[in-house]
Amino acid sequence: xxxxxxxxxxxxxxxxxxxxxxxxxxxxxxxxxxxxxxxxxxxxxxxxxxxxxxxxxxxxxxxxxxxxxxxxxxxxxxxxxxxxxxxxxxxxxxxxxxxxxxxxxxxxxxxxx
Numbered sequence: 001x002x003x004x005x006x007x008x009x010x011x012x013x014x015x016x017x018x019x020x021x022x023x024x025x026x027x028x029x030x031x032x033x034x035x036x037x038x039x040x041x042x043x044x045x046x047x048x049x050x051x052x053x054x055x056x057x058x059x060x061x062x063x064x065x066x067x068x069x070x071x072x073x074x075x076x077x078x079x080x081x082x083x084x085x086x087x088x089x090x091x092x093x094x095x096x097x098x099x100x101x102x103x104x105x106x107x108x109x110x111x112x113x
Contacts, residue, residue, distance in 0.1 A: 014055040019070055050075055
């Protein structure tokens with residue numbers, strides 16, 4: 001999300017995002033850019049994603065515990081951790097109801113958090 005001036009999501013129902021160097025900048029901060037200057041661009045992009053009702057899935061080699069915490073912080077709908085060996089879908093964390101486009105194909109239903 002770093003480095004993007006705006007986010008345009010046409011027909012997008014889910015975004016899979018890495019953490020290190022993507023959701024958080026090159027030095028591991030959500031609020032600092034590569035030059036260590038304050039930026040709110042990542043938060044604006046994340047807010048736009050949530051407001052659009054687009055599901056967010058974090059993908060990382062980090063542990064399950066680390067992704068649980070990151071998912072809570074970023075409001076993620078699910079995560080893929082430990083190099084793909086752990087897959088968690090909470091589903092529809094950002095909407096009142098579970099629209100069809102937000103449902104994972106494997107379950108066809110939404111579970112509340």
